[in-house]
Amino acid sequence: MKLLAFLACIVQTCLAANSTFINPVLPGWHSDPSCIYHSASATFFCATSTFITFPGIPIYASKDLINWKLISHVWNRESQLPGVVCEYISGGGGGQTLTGLVGVLFRTTDPFDEPEWSDPVVFYPGKIDPDLFWDDDGKLYVATQSVILQELDLATGELSQPPIPLWNGTGGVWPEGPHLYRKDGWYYLLIAEGGTALNHAITISRSRNLKGPYEAYRGNPILTNRKTQEYFQTVGHGDLFQDAKGNWWGMCLATRGGPEWKTYPMGREAVLFPVTWEKDAWPVLQPVRGRMSGWERPPPSRQIPGHGLWSRDPDVYNFTTAGEPIPRNLVYWRVPRPGAITTTAKGLQMIPSRNNVTGQMLPNKPTPELSGQRGMAFTGRRQTDTLFAFSVDLVGFRPTTTGSEAGVTVFLTQLNHVDLGVVLLAGTNGSAALSFRFRTEATIPGPPQAAIPVPTAWKGETIRFQVSTPNATHYELSASLASDPTASKMIFGTAWAGLVSGATGPFTGVLLGVYATCNGAGSGEECLNGGDKAYWQRWRYAGEGQEVAMGVVV
Ligand SMILES: *[C@@H]1O[C@H](CO)[C@@H](O)[C@H](O)[C@H]1NC(C)=O
Ligand SMILES: *[C@@H]1O[C@H](CO)[C@@H](O)[C@H](O)[C@H]1NC(C)=O
Numbered sequence: 001m002k003l004l005a006f007l008a009c010i011v012q013t014c015l016a017a018n019s020t021f022i023n024p025v026l027p028g029w030h031s032d033p034s035c036i037y038h039s040a041s042a043t044f045f046c047a048t049s050t051f052i053t054f055p056g057i058p059i060y061a062s063k064d065l066i067n068w069k070l071i072s073h074v075w076n077r078e079s080q081l082p083g084v085v086c087e088y089i090s091g092g093g094g095g096q097t098l099t100g101l102v103g104v105l106f107r108t109t110d111p112f113d114e115p116e117w118s119d120p121v122v123f124y125p126g127k128i129d130p131d132l133f134w135d136d137d138g139k140l141y142v143a144t145q146s147v148i149l150q151e152l153d154l155a156t157g158e159l160s161q162p163p164i165p166l167w168n169g170t171g172g173v174w175p176e177g178p179h180l181y182r183k184d185g186w187y188y189l190l191i192a193e194g195g196t197a198l199n200h201a202i203t204i205s206r207s208r209n210l211k212g213p214y215e216a217y218r219g220n221p222i223l224t225n226r227k228t229q230e231y232f233q234t235v236g237h238g239d240l241f242q243d244a245k246g247n248w249w250g251m252c253l254a255t256r257g258g259p260e261w262k263t264y265p266m267g268r269e270a271v272l273f274p275v276t277w278e279k280d281a282w283p284v285l286q287p288v289r290g291r292m293s294g295w296e297r298p299p300p301s302r303q304i305p306g307h308g309l310w311s312r313d314p315d316v317y318n319f320t321t322a323g324e325p326i327p328r329n330l331v332y333w334r335v336p337r338p339g340a341i342t343t344t345a346k347g348l349q350m351i352p353s354r355n356n357v358t359g360q361m362l363p364n365k366p367t368p369e370l371s372g373q374r375g376m377a378f379t380g381r382r383q384t385d386t387l388f389a390f391s392v393d394l395v396g397f398r399p400t401t402t403g404s405e406a407g408v409t410v411f412l413t414q415l416n417h418v419d420l421g422v423v424l425l426a427g428t429n430g431s432a433a434l435s436f437r438f439r440t441e442a443t444i445p446g447p448p449q450a451a452i453p454v455p456t457a458w459k460g461e462t463i464r465f466q467v468s469t470p471n472a473t474h475y476e477l478s479a480s481l482a483s484d485p486t487a488s489k490m491i492f493g494t495a496w497a498g499l500v501s502g503a504t505g506p507f508t509g510v511l512l513g514v515y516a517t518c519n520g521a522g523s524g525e526e527c528l529n530g531g532d533k534a535y536w537q538r539w540r541y542a543g544e545g546q547e548v549a550m551g552v553v554v
């Protein structure tokens, strides 16, 4: 036996070249990763949380744990979840209102084919973070926050009562994000606790019986960066899985903000770490850093079927073909109004919403619409790089209604965003003038807001909007004539990334995108005469650097 173990060591560990990689492997806002390895297709799959963005629950697939392809969204049509979009709201004060928590279980036999995702089986767990666990006898259980266990009837959504309390964790707030594993005759219960901020951690317990009692590991937490100087903070809420060789890995969320935790616009990103888990022993999770090394990984491969986008490829979208599908990595804030954002031969067409990006339509209606309202004309992609260049062309915008506006936004939530648009403003002499307007909406006062008339030579021309990053902590918003982008470039503002870090969006991360609004002109949901449409073309996003340790950009 000893010799065999030694040989296994030679084959698996001693000689196999360990691999190195860079975190986050799924950069940009990708919180609460839940991952599995599907051995029949030799593919890793991960799902992440998306809160009120639509489409929701992206599914990523990978052969090598580094190249991840966005293969589908589970929630991809409003009919799957009519009207339940806004039930989980975090107010500006950080207080949470949870109402009518609905568990939804979607099924598919082909995650590569988006429409194949079913309508949900609805259940009422009363707690967040449901996790499915099939026991050896085939029974299906769902474990949720707190941590409690209930048997779930897949056909009806019925949950067994009363819930069985499994484990309270080690004393941190919000024991949540549970995952159960069956190994070596044990039931292991892995959870997140301490809240999803600087105290976040992963802890573990185990039992010989599914229903407990669970014994906590004395070495808890088994993964955390709390009370460290690490650049990667808030490490927690993870999931473990095995590769084809039987080596264990984990994915969890982390925030790149250092212990000061002031600028982290990408929010909670998904990171990978190797795990050593010997028979009958507690798993050892490698601490999360930007530069990692661990088990040999499957060779790099992009052999993933289906339509989809590789998460770290640049965006090169021209938007010049009518009816072409809108790229999968562009998301909306809630479900958009039908027909509001479509592809036409003139570009990505946006019918403006009466609400602006803050969700306001009238100055005398000071409270932003935070729930229930649809139809904010906005779409964006995740900021996935510390340094990047994003640009998009606004084609032939000649608004006729005062208040009509189209522009780009660095968007965390309706209450935390930085915008540069062109807007038709009423002049003092009664005629309206098209102006550039740079604005910030944030908890902390932003830079001064300015309206600058659009140069006469630019009127009716294609205007290129740009968002770039002079450094890791600031955005620069500029515009130029698309026909002469360098010489005509005008910088309208810089904004600190702290304006779009945490605050009202502790669960989200920055989306870079475009919007169109008539700033209230009109009635009901409609802008006056349907509004001045905006047409977008030549959408480009490219990463230019990732900060992987304090001040270290690769
Ligand atoms: C969790 O804590 C509560 C309150 O202290 C206690 O009553 C309960 O028994 C604990 N549950 C478990 C599973 O330890
Ligand atoms: C390879 O990585 C695994 C997992 O992190 C670790 O346990 C092992 O010690 C590493 N081997 C070498 C030779 O560094």
Ligand SMILES: *[C@@H]1O[C@H](CO)[C@@H](O)[C@H](O)[C@H]1NC(C)=O
Residues within 6 Å of the ligand: 318
């Ligand atoms: C997009 O436009 C660029 C520049 O006009 C062109 O080179 C490229 O071929 C176009 N791409 C597609 C997919 O149409």
Ligand SMILES: *[C@@H]1O[C@H](CO)[C@@H](O)[C@H](O)[C@H]1NC(C)=O
Residues within 6 Å of the ligand: 356, 357, 358, 359, 360, 361, 362, 363, 364, 419, 439, 440, 441, 519, 520
């Ligand atoms: C949104 O609209 C409201 C009401 O007109 C206005 O007060 C606010 O400044 C606007 N916000 C932005 C960012 O444009």
Ligand SMILES: *[C@@H]1O[C@H](CO)[C@@H](O)[C@H](O)[C@H]1NC(C)=O
Residues within 6 Å of the ligand: 426, 427, 428, 429, 430, 431, 432, 433
């Ligand atoms: C009215 O004001 C706008 C700027 O607000 C200016 O562009 C325009 O020339 C003015 N028109 C007249 C007739 O003075």
Ligand SMILES: *[C@@H]1O[C@H](CO)[C@@H](O)[C@H](O)[C@H]1NC(C)=O
Residues within 6 Å of the ligand: 470, 471, 472, 473, 474, 494
């Ligand atoms: C980052 O860029 C901004 C805007 O250009 C500038 O104000 C700030 O000082 C820069 N920060 C550093 C550390 O260079």
